[in-house]
Amino acid sequence: MSATNIESKASLTIVSAKTSSLGEILEILARDGGVIVHDMLSPETVARLRNELDPTSKATSVGPKVDNKNINYFWGEQTKRFTRLAQRSQTFADEVLVHPTLIGVADALLKPNCASYWMNTGQMMIVMPSGAPQYMHRDSDDWPAMCSPSTPICQISCMFALSEFTAENGATRVVPGSHLWSDYKREATESEIAQAVMPLGSAMIYTGKVLHSAGANKTQNEPRYGMHLSYLLGWLTPEEAGCLGVTEERAKTFTKQQQQLLGYRCYDASDLNGGRLWTVDYEDVPTGLGWTQ
Ligand SMILES: O=C(O)CCC(=O)C(=O)O
Structure with missing residues (x-):
């Protein structure tokens, strides 16, 4: 199956988390840089996420909070964004942060390029009606030395549809194959852009090297609820200060894997001729903080 932009020839392949193998997903990612995966979250899980995040969704206003024209444009003046999802939602911590397909x-x-990876950011991206489309970018642009055709993949991203994603309400625009371009300065033509049209509970998994952007929400009154989660090589600085957004009390209730992803564990590459990073008093984070568990 594929999701085709009717105005272009470009399309994204669609698979299902229920029936497709990891090997198939990796093969499509290697070819296209992005893939739509249906059935990543059940409707019941989506309802719980929406419910747990609803107070913050309602309390968050559209547009950025910084006085920088470029960031405002990137952020989307009609987009609501907030992070701290593991603090705000148990369902995010238990069923999204450690989703087996994404892991x-x-x-x-x-x-292959790190001892462990951690969360780059978990972020609600609610595109409200009448916004302009975001500009095309690669998520790895955040780390310019790691964003070229020859560098290894440093980041994996996923956009979950917490409401149906349609061409009209701002489904993510993606340029399949752009991760393989020899010239990362080249701009995509309209005919190369596909849209991640997908039902609620699906997700678009993509690498940090593929060009994409939020679409414009052309509806009158239909917010597009996107939830972004990305992982990053453990020796690079993430976009979100994950552990500062989750209280220590709450982090203690999480598994070691959840703690690692949120920055409540050190990065230990000492067995791989690398460093031991992100320590407290030169200890792993829980020991350095004096946790007794
Ligand atoms: O909201 C979307 O569909 C994509 C947004 C995005 O790529 C970003 O803000 O980095």
């Missing part, structure tokens, strides 16, 4: 992809694509 499988990240293990395969990031682990």
Whole structure:
């Protein structure tokens, strides 16, 4: 199956988390840089996420909070964004942050270049009606030395549809194959852009090297609820200060894997001729903080 932009020839391949293997997903990612995966979250899980995040969704206003024209444009003046999802939602911590399909992809694509990876950001991206489309970018642009055709993949991203994503309400625009371009300065033509049209509970998994952007929400009154989660090589600085957004009290209730992803564990590459980073008093984070568990 594929999701085709009717105004272009470009399309994204669609698979299902229920029936497709990790190998198939990795093969499509290697070819296209992005893939739509249906059935990543059940409707019941989506309802719980929406419910747990609803107070913050309602309390968050559109547009950025910084006085910088470029950031405002990137952020989307009609987009609501907020992070701290593991603090705000148990369902995010238990069913999204450690989603087996995403962990499988990240293990395969990031682990060859790190001892462990961590969360880059978990972020609600609610595109409200009448916004302009975001400009095309690669998520790895945040780390310019790691964003060229020859560098390894440093980041894996995923956009979950917490409402249906349609061409009209701002489904993510993606340029399949742009991760393989020899010239990362080249701009995409309209005919190369596909849209991640997908039902609620699906997700678009993509690497940090593929061009994409939020679409414009051309509806009158239909917010597009997107939830972004990305992972990053453990020796690079993430966009979100994950552990500062989650209280220590709450972090203590999480598994070691959840703690690692949120920055409540050190990065230990000492067995791989690398460093031991992100320590407290030269200890792993819980020991340095004096946790007794
Ligand atoms: O909201 C979307 O569909 C994509 C947004 C995005 O790529 C970003 O803000 O980095």
